[in-house]
Amino acid sequence: xxxxxxxxxxxxxxxxxxxxxxxxxxxxxxxxxxxxxxxxxxxxxxxxxxxxxxxxxxxxxxxxxxxxxxxxxxxxxxxxxxxxxxxxxxxxxxxxxxxxxxxxxxxxxxxxxxxxxxxxxxxxxxxxxxxxxxxxxxxxxxxxxxxxxxxxxxxxxxxxxxxxxxxxxxxxxxxxxxxxxxxxxxxxxxxxxxxxxxxxxxxxxxxxxxxxxxxxxxxxxxxxxxxxxxxxxxxxxxxxxxxxxxxxxxxxxxxxxxxxxxxxxxxxxxxxxxxxxxxxxxxxxxxxxxxxxxxxxxxxxxxxxxxxxxxxxxxxxxxxxxxxxxxxxxxxxxxx
Amino acid sequence: xxxxxxxxxxxxxxxxxxxxxxxxxxxxxxxxxxxxxxxxxxxxxxxxxxxxxxxxxxxxxxxxxxxxxxxxxxxxxxxxxxxxxxxxxxxxxxxxxxxxxxxxxxxxxxxxxxxxxxxxxxxxxxxxxxxxxxxxxxxxxxxxxxxxxxxxxxxxxxxxxxxxxxxxxxxxxxxxxxxxxxxxxxxxxxxxxxxxxxxxxxxxxxxxxxxxxxxxxxxxxx
Numbered sequence: 001x002x003x004x005x006x007x008x009x010x011x012x013x014x015x016x017x018x019x020x021x022x023x024x025x026x027x028x029x030x031x032x033x034x035x036x037x038x039x040x041x042x043x044x045x046x047x048x049x050x051x052x053x054x055x056x057x058x059x060x061x062x063x064x065x066x067x068x069x070x071x072x073x074x075x076x077x078x079x080x081x082x083x084x085x086x087x088x089x090x091x092x093x094x095x096x097x098x099x100x101x102x103x104x105x106x107x108x109x110x111x112x113x114x115x116x117x118x119x120x121x122x123x124x125x126x127x128x129x130x131x132x133x134x135x136x137x138x139x140x141x142x143x144x145x146x147x148x149x150x151x152x153x154x155x156x157x158x159x160x161x162x163x164x165x166x167x168x169x170x171x172x173x174x175x176x177x178x179x180x181x182x183x184x185x186x187x188x189x190x191x192x193x194x195x196x197x198x199x200x201x202x203x204x205x206x207x208x209x210x211x212x213x214x215x216x217x218x219x220x221x222x223x224x225x226x227x228x229x230x231x232x233x234x235x236x237x238x239x240x241x242x243x244x245x246x247x248x249x250x251x252x253x254x255x256x257x258x259x260x261x262x263x264x265x266x267x268x269x270x271x272x273x274x275x276x277x278x279x280x281x282x283x284x285x286x287x288x289x290x291x292x293x294x295x296x297x298x299x300x301x302x303x304x305x306x307x308x309x310x311x312x313x314x315x316x317x318x319x320x321x322x323x324x325x326x327x328x329x330x331x332x333x334x335x336x
Numbered sequence: 337x338x339x340x341x342x343x344x345x346x347x348x349x350x351x352x353x354x355x356x357x358x359x360x361x362x363x364x365x366x367x368x369x370x371x372x373x374x375x376x377x378x379x380x381x382x383x384x385x386x387x388x389x390x391x392x393x394x395x396x397x398x399x400x401x402x403x404x405x406x407x408x409x410x411x412x413x414x415x416x417x418x419x420x421x422x423x424x425x426x427x428x429x430x431x432x433x434x435x436x437x438x439x440x441x442x443x444x445x446x447x448x449x450x451x452x453x454x455x456x457x458x459x460x461x462x463x464x465x466x467x468x469x470x471x472x473x474x475x476x477x478x479x480x481x482x483x484x485x486x487x488x489x490x491x492x493x494x495x496x497x498x499x500x501x502x503x504x505x506x507x508x509x510x511x512x513x514x515x516x517x518x519x520x521x522x523x524x525x526x527x528x529x530x531x532x533x534x535x536x537x538x539x540x541x542x543x544x545x546x547x548x549x550x551x552x553x554x555x556x557x558x
């Protein structure tokens with residue numbers, strides 16, 4: 001399998017030529033800003049009401065990245081952050097996952113995963129395009145949301161932001177780069193701990209584990225970002241040369257990322273009704289927070305962690321749900 | 337690049353992708369977000385079930401109209417509809433039972449005049465099966481089964497908690513369809529992948545969009 005080269009625009013959409021054309025795209029989930037002094041492109045993601053990687057958001061992000069790649073030399077710095085207060089990204093679109101799992105649609109799950117991998121692969125290749133990348137995380141980021149920041153050259157977290165890979169709590173695993181990029185940044189033991197525990201980590205804990213490069217005080221993220229960019233900018237060429245060779249020293253292969261996505265999609269199909277109900281519980285907590293409740297997905301995950309630790313997940317409704325025959329496994333074939 | 341042209345995707349995958357924003361338009365409507373998260377007042381839940389009764393009542397007549405117009409190129413879909421109608425027969429009575437459980441007598445439910453949004457949903461589905469393309473009925477099935485299987489379970493739980501209902505009392509239709517339609521989704525995917533005709537595919541996509549749109553308006557209005 002050949003890894004895609006960054007810069008090949010997707011079918012059906014011609015790349016924008018020049019910064020003005022890039023900024024002029026009518027995005028619904030993205031807000032772009034350009035700073036000419038640093039040749040800095042900032043993208044702020046806002047998928048409302050629940051900040052996640054919906055199909056439309058993935059499409060817009062890919063279009064933006066294709067535009068950047070189609071205009072070589074224009075962008076020196078790229079920064080991704082969130083326009084949603086206290087949330088960076090909740091990761092995958094849980095309702096879409098539930099739909100596809102219930103439909104037994106492995107192809108669409110794989111397609112979704114490959115779209116996510118293409119985004120992280122673009123970031124992995126950004127140094128080859130002459131672009132230094134920074135993620136500014138000012139709120140909680142879960143699962144695919146955390147995976148999406150791992151390939152950035154610099155990762156800044158504000159102190160109260162929390163992150164983790166909760167997938168194991170509903171019998172899944174993070175399949176879009178978590179293993180490869182966490183192992184490269186923090187080592188095998190940390191990757192295993194984070195993926196297999198499903199627990200949430202504070203910004204400080206992530207910093208201790210070398211997942212996060214800089215911890216900023218709450219509300220200071222923008223100031224720290226500016227300092228980071230101004231520190232890198234005079235050393236831009238040398239920094240990128242070093243980052244390119246870092247990839248040679250510790251390579252991440254596209255083929256491996258895709259192979260993991262395929263395993264992830266197959267594993268998703270094996271989720272039981274009980275697992276899906278946990279996923280729905282998380283989605284409902286996200287919705288509650290949007291509706292103004294004090295507690296949301298992060299608090300719900302902490303409850304799930306506790307239940308997991310105390311081993312009472314099979315009580316009550318869960319036990320009833322698990323006893324239901326999972327009829328998804330053997331749908332009858334319609335007669336042609 | 338993984339941007340596989342839609343023409344190479346099985347139709348179900350194309351349908352999911354093409355109509356994802358319509359699904360999210362339903363899912364992210366503030367009234368739907370609030371209903372799934374916090375449930376509803378008794379008054380609003382009664383109003384919703386009264387509208388739902390008329391949607392469910394028309395489900396099999398729409399399927400029958402479509403089945404009667406599907407020629408032998410679509411034989412597998414026609415047979416799928418026969419079986420589906422058999423499974424769904426009488427389910428409008430489940431809605432009546434739930435209405436009874438929350439204090440609405442059957443006679444009052446039957447006499448309820450549906451709102452314009454409900455008439456628009458049913459009217460479109462009858463018209464599309466008759467005049468657009470009989471395969472459009474698969475779009476109605478897809479939208480309603482996504483709503484039931486993805487959002488029905490959390491919604492039933494939220495209603496149970498907010499109205500302090502015991503077990504399935506008052507939520508039997510929504511809760512049972514949340515489970516049943518998981519099976520239906522897997523079957524529907526296989527049937528949709530048999531639709532290769534371009535005009536039939538376009539009719540299904542349009543139908544999904546219209547059904548999500550009208551169903552959102554129904555929830556919004558109650």
